Amino acid sequence: MRHLPARPLRTARTAISGAAVLGLALTATACGGNVSAGGGKQELSGQSLTVAGVWTGVEQKNFKKVLDAFSEKTGAKVTFASTGDNVSTVVGSQIEGGNAPDVVMVPQVGVLQQFAKKGWLAPLSKEIDAQAEKNYAQVWKDYGTVDKTYYGLYFKASHKSTVWYSPDAFAQAGVKPAATYQDLLKSGRTLSDSGVPAFSVAGEAGWPLTDWFENIYLSQAGAEKYDKLAAHKIPWTDPSVVKALTTLGKLFGDKNLVAGGGSGALRTDFPESVQQVFGPQPGAAMVYEGDFVGALVKDELHKEVGKDAKFFPFPSVDGGKAPVVSGGDAAVVLKAGKNRKAAMELVKYLATPEAAGIWAKAGGYLSPNKNVPAGDYHDQVTRKAAASLTAAGNSVRFDMSDQAPAAFGGTQGAGEWKVLQDFLRDPSDAKATAHQLEAAAAKAYRS
CATH class of the missing domain: 3.40.190.10 (Periplasmic binding protein-like II)
Known part of the structure; x- marks a missing residue:
């Protein structure tokens, strides 16, 4: 099996933000909110799910804030664990070992396509599709789609122009x-x-x-x-x-x-x-x-x-x-995960301007979500980059070498x-x- 590693860009960005110990687990616990991402009240109370991704250091810390907010809304307990750069290798081993995460933040189009073709991914729900239709240019859905099935919701982007x-x-x-x-x-x-x-x-x-x-x-x-x-x-x-x-x-x-x-x-x-x-x-x-x-x-x-x-x-x-050349991280749901319902609810939440706005306020983040308020971004320069990215609409193209x-x-x-x-x-x-x-x-x- 051919594994597609995350690009060394990821390593550079990790070094910039201060790398944390590989595999550090951060747990977001329920803190008492009463409105779920799906519109119910603490409807996921007592449920647990695991999210995997390449992020460490400051990036991991800021994503934890997003997971905290989801926990407050739904009552779900969410654990994040870093895979390091070799997300494909790590997740493949976890699936084979019977301890697959529920959601993976995939850093490359090629990795997403690989996961889909191996049959590892669950199609995203109609509700997630509707959120993406409302909040994203079509090109971002296209990059999350394999063989006409929508698998990946892009949550974090880079502006490489x-x-x-x-x-x-x-x-x-x-x-x-x-x-x-x-x-x-x-x-x-x-x-x-x-x-x-x-x-x-x-x-x-x-x-x-x-x-x-x-x-x-x-x-x-x-x-x-x-x-x-x-x-x-x-x-x-x-x-x-x-x-x-x-x-x-x-x-x-x-x-x-x-x-x-x-x-x-x-x-x-x-x-x-x-x-x-x-x-x-x-x-x-x-x-x-x-x-x-x-x-x-x-x-x-x-x-x-x-x-x-x-x-x-x-x-x-x-x-x-x-x-406007971009890159990004897409949320996918693994079939081998143990909590499909909570996983879909989390991805649906990640598709909202609210979720993106949490990390935007913390800094070091761009969202492909066109409905994130400009004021949510940490500083004027980041607002300018975000506006340029979303204004490009369907003209955005994903990094060619990542494909x-x-x-x-x-x-x-x-x-x-x-x-x-x-x-x-x-x-x-x-x-x-x-x-x-x-x-x-x-x-x-x-x-």
């Missing part, structure tokens, strides 16, 4: 946030001329490089091509891929735009790339990555997001729409990650890189 920058560096160079990719390169060269490289690029792991490619490809080639490439219905040798690589190569191949050049970027991990921009000795003006950059800036570098660190949307490429087999889209030193690292080192031959990507993809999809 944000370019973070130092306001001080921009002010000193006299540049403003770019609306187009061409303007981004132009502003980058102006920044370089002022004495600071434009971008810190995290190339030590391959996942940030896949995110760079995906944003350019989505804007330049469009959503239809993006979906086909994500499903490997067109080859990576398609001219649209070569064009996107050529466009990306204009940035990667310019030593004035990338701090340390390609070789320096290949030695830079994600936290270091953020520190290069917002640390005590800045070595670059911008870093591209998702909204979770803000958590690192705030929690690890102790800078004020919105003042010391700001972001602008990833710019449009060649006249296309500005891209691919792990051997191609999620393995250090192999597949897309390795090929794009080689491209960062030498971006001079986009066609050759496309052929290498296709060879790796074809092998992974066959297996």
